[in-house]
Amino acid sequence: xxxxxxxxxxxxxxxxxxxxxxxxxxxxxxxxxxxxxxxxxxxxxxxxxxxxxxxxxxxxxxxxxxxxxxxxxxxxxxxxxxxxxxxxxxxxxxxxxxxxxxxxxxxxxxxxxxxxxxxxxxxxxxxxxxxxxxxxxxxxxxxxxxxxxxxxxxxxxxxxxxxxxxxxxxxxxxxxxxxxxxxxxxxxxxxxxxxxxxxxxxxxxxxxxxxxxxxxxxxxxxxxxxxxxxxxxxxxxxxxxxxxxxxxxxxxxxxxxxxxxxxxxxxxxxxxxxxxxxxxxxxxxxxxxxxxxxxxxxxxxxxxxxxxxxxxxxxxxxxxxxxxxxxxxxxxxxxxxxxxxxxxxxxxxxxxxxxxxxxxxxxxxxxxxxxxxxxxxxxxxxxxxxxxxxxxxxxxxxxxxxxxxxxxxxxxxxxxxxxxxxxxxxxxxxxxxxxxxxxxxxxxxxxxxxxxxxxxxxxxxxxxxxxxxxxxxxxxxxxxxxxxxxxxxxxxxxxxxxxxxxxxxxxxxxxxxxxxxxxxxxxxxxxxxxxxxxxxxxxxxxx
Ligand code: G16
Numbered sequence: 001x002x003x004x005x006x007x008x009x010x011x012x013x014x015x016x017x018x019x020x021x022x023x024x025x026x027x028x029x030x031x032x033x034x035x036x037x038x039x040x041x042x043x044x045x046x047x048x049x050x051x052x053x054x055x056x057x058x059x060x061x062x063x064x065x066x067x068x069x070x071x072x073x074x075x076x077x078x079x080x081x082x083x084x085x086x087x088x089x090x091x092x093x094x095x096x097x098x099x100x101x102x103x104x105x106x107x108x109x110x111x112x113x114x115x116x117x118x119x120x121x122x123x124x125x126x127x128x129x130x131x132x133x134x135x136x137x138x139x140x141x142x143x144x145x146x147x148x149x150x151x152x153x154x155x156x157x158x159x160x161x162x163x164x165x166x167x168x169x170x171x172x173x174x175x176x177x178x179x180x181x182x183x184x185x186x187x188x189x190x191x192x193x194x195x196x197x198x199x200x201x202x203x204x205x206x207x208x209x210x211x212x213x214x215x216x217x218x219x220x221x222x223x224x225x226x227x228x229x230x231x232x233x234x235x236x237x238x239x240x241x242x243x244x245x246x247x248x249x250x251x252x253x254x255x256x257x258x259x260x261x262x263x264x265x266x267x268x269x270x271x272x273x274x275x276x277x278x279x280x281x282x283x284x285x286x287x288x289x290x291x292x293x294x295x296x297x298x299x300x301x302x303x304x305x306x307x308x309x310x311x312x313x314x315x316x317x318x319x320x321x322x323x324x325x326x327x328x329x330x331x332x333x334x335x336x337x338x339x340x341x342x343x344x345x346x347x348x349x350x351x352x353x354x355x356x357x358x359x360x361x362x363x364x365x366x367x368x369x370x371x372x373x374x375x376x377x378x379x380x381x382x383x384x385x386x387x388x389x390x391x392x393x394x395x396x397x398x399x400x401x402x403x404x405x406x407x408x409x410x411x412x413x414x415x416x417x418x419x420x421x422x423x424x425x426x427x428x429x430x431x432x433x434x435x436x437x438x439x440x441x442x443x444x445x446x447x448x449x450x451x452x453x454x455x456x457x458x459x460x461x462x463x464x465x466x467x468x469x470x471x472x473x474x475x476x477x478x479x480x481x482x483x484x485x486x487x488x489x490x491x492x493x494x495x496x497x498x499x500x501x502x503x504x505x506x507x508x509x510x511x512x513x514x515x516x517x518x519x520x521x522x523x524x525x526x527x528x529x530x531x532x533x534x535x536x537x538x539x540x541x542x543x
Contacts, residue, residue: 001158001172003076007151007526008032014040016140016149018345018487020126022112025062028123032153034066038073038108039153039246040146041127044139048077054098054128054345055082056090056181057110058216058240058250058279059115061124064088065138066125068160068482069073070108084175085181087162089241091216093369094185096132100373111216111279113138113488114251118244133350133374137466157423182223189224191534192310192372193383197390199450202230205257207270210382211260214238214246217276220379228384250277252284252366252378253543254291265289272389272396276378279320281346282366283378285385287396293412295325298362300403301384305360307391308384310372317357319352321345322470323456323498324364324483327410334407343469344484350374352485364414364498401509408504411516415539416486417495417530425485425493428533432471432483447475455482478502478515481524494514495534497524514542 014021014037021037028034028121042048045240055070057063057133067088074082083102084090092109099107127135127143135143156172169176202208208231212218218239222276225231237260238246249256250276264273264286285292292300302318305311317338332339333358340358342348346369349361353371361366367376368384385396392399410423417425439452451474472482479501486494499520503509524530531537 022124051105054107058086096373133345211275290397299327
């Protein structure tokens with residue numbers, strides 16, 4: 001087997017978004033596209049010589065081909081070892097754990113997360129660093145710079161490696177270690193949660209559905225929930241990872257996980273429902289007839305985490321992304337815990353966790369996790385909920401009621417306008433940006449603006465600065481609307497409108513979010529002129 005150098009040209013716009021490079025699958029399959037980007041990553045981290053990496057993905061279309069390319073390039077760039085999940089499968093949190101467990105130099109995670117998969121859908125690649133977390137902005141900036149001057153990449157002439165069986169292989173001088181994707185991750189979960197208590201819950205007749213959405217968490221959920229925690233066979237549905245996720249969006253929210261929502265609101269609803277996304281880092285939590293928003297889930301976990309053995313000593317602090325509701329802030333205040341607000345993107349939590357400033361992090365985009373890894377972790381959140389339910393012996397609905405009684409209810413909803421013309425979306429944002437200073441004091445839909453700004457962040461650990469992270473409008477009654485353009489889409493622009501209002505009147509806790517937030521929604525429409533500027537009279541997705 002010989003390594004050779006392939007001449008190439010820079011490919012425009014290989015700029016990472018919120019979480020790595022996401023593009024149409026056919027873009028990734030185009031000549032040199034993947035290879036250029038992989039070489040740019042290796043160059044940006046100072047080369048691969050003698051380094052060890054973890055490689056795996058969510059099993060979407062092109063996952064298998066891309067992994068073979070990465071293996072050959074790692075070998076040609078003189079890496080010492082690559083650890084790869086059997087059949088190329090690794091959930092994102094499991095990959096993060098493996099990097100840390102094996103003290104690897106980093107990892108390549110192949111996924112476009114919750115985006116659909118297939119030759120005409122989406123693909124993605126991101127690099128995680130030695131701490132197990134997504135590359136920081138400094139590193140992604142360096143990768144981008146490398147893509148712009150890319151002239152050659154290294155490739156080993158070699159046959160595909162059979163990834164179907166665990167064991168040691170060699171690719172030239174590089175070792176390839178194929179491992180079971182689930183084992184180490186499941187062992188980590190057992191150190192964090194009270195498995196006996198959860199087994200007791202299921203033994204007492206507690207029922208559950210976990211929708212793996214034909215994505216990567218199927219094997220993880222079957223092993224943990226059905227084999228180790230004694231949930232009834234059939235608890236995990238859509239458990240086989242498929243390259244096109246069965247034609248669906250593997251996005252765990254009430255819209256895309258509507259099959260699970262139908263079960264949970266139907267006459268035979270089980271006690272508990274949950275779902276995870278393409279690569280297993282997002283989660284949805286739902287009780288019988290009781291959907292829990294990701295922001296509320298974060299707050300409930302912050303309030304109850306000490307019930308799980310791994311968190312018995314309490315939390316060092318909590319952090320949320322800026323658009324996430326402030327429900328967790330009130331828990332932190334009551335418990336006298338530090339609470340950090342960071343830009344959208346899990347990479348912004350990494351420094352806080354590494355520095356021991358926070359234990360628990362969460363995002364409105366269905367991500368929750370702790371410092372056990374450096375990614376959000378869908379199944380971790382599900383096990384945390386099961387542990388809390390086992391310890392409190394409450395239903396999801398009653399737990400939420402008592403949480404709101406204590407802390408108030410943050411009504412919350414997000415409106416997504418997808419595949420909007422990019423110029424129109426940027427124009428909408430610019431127009432608000434230009435009016436930020438004049439908005440305070442103005443009235444919209446009966447609400448008075450009290451503050452308006454554009455969110456920027458200075459990392460308290462390394463002092464790095466990030467600007468332009470969302471436009472915030474606060475109203476005098478404490479309600480809030482945030483406008484932000486998504487960084488994970490692959491088509492046009494996606495406008496996200498995040499709407500929130502705190503309610504302290506227990507008689508109103510049962511209101512529908514759309515009712516409770518009606519005035520905030522109208523105010524957002526008026527401020528952003530959404531319909532005239534985008535031509536849309538309603539959001540594509542409301543969660
Ligand atoms: C990614 C990041 C998350 C972030 C989300 C937001 O999620 O990992 O930290 O909250 O994107 O996406 P957007 O920029 O579209 O609002 P994932 O699950 O897609 O990797």
